[in-house]
Amino acid sequence: MTTLQAAETTDRQPRVVWEAFPSWALFTWLYLVSALAALRAAVFHRFGVSGWEAWGVGAGLLLICAAVLRRWAHYELSRDRITVRNGYTGREMQAVALTEVEAVDVQQGPVAAFFRIGTVAIHVCGQDRLVSLRGVRDPEEVSMQIQSLVRKHGRAT
Secondary structure, eight states: OEEEOOOOOOSSSOOEEEEEOOOGGGGHHHHHHHHHHHHHHHHHHHTTOTTHHHHHHHHHHHHHHHHHHHTTEEEEEESSEEEEEETTTOOEEEEEEGGGEEEEEEEOOHHHHHTTEEEEEEEETTSSOEEEEEEEESHHHHHHHHHHHHHHTTOOO
16 A cells, blocks of 8 residues: 655654555465465365365465565655654664665566566665665655655755
8 A cells, every 4th residue: 555645744753755565466476376275275175185174274374474474564755764664563674864865776577567566775875775665566656756855855866
């Protein structure tokens, strides 16, 4: 879910311009493996082969894994920083001030391009550090938004 917000600015929390969890499409491989396990369970059940229940449970567990992994990271872009938080605890995992951003790249393979997702890689000035926003829907748009905010802070990307 990508959300553009016009939230009020408070003293503690800067205004969030964009926030999102990784896209469901990032976990396509888990859906495929789950579908194969479910198909195997159905075939085993149809022909009376024992063990079909385990394959069915396995297929369900893979779908649960996809849901858990998707909410693991929550991305936030505010007027002055980019933050990656744990989606369950809210704990900050990575953060970079927009004044420290050196470059913003979009990495996207053919499958990701098909699903309109990608990774937005943020390079930090003077450090060998990279903040990655994986599985972002419309990564080019998010990259342009970050670059626009970085320019407002006086740094060129």
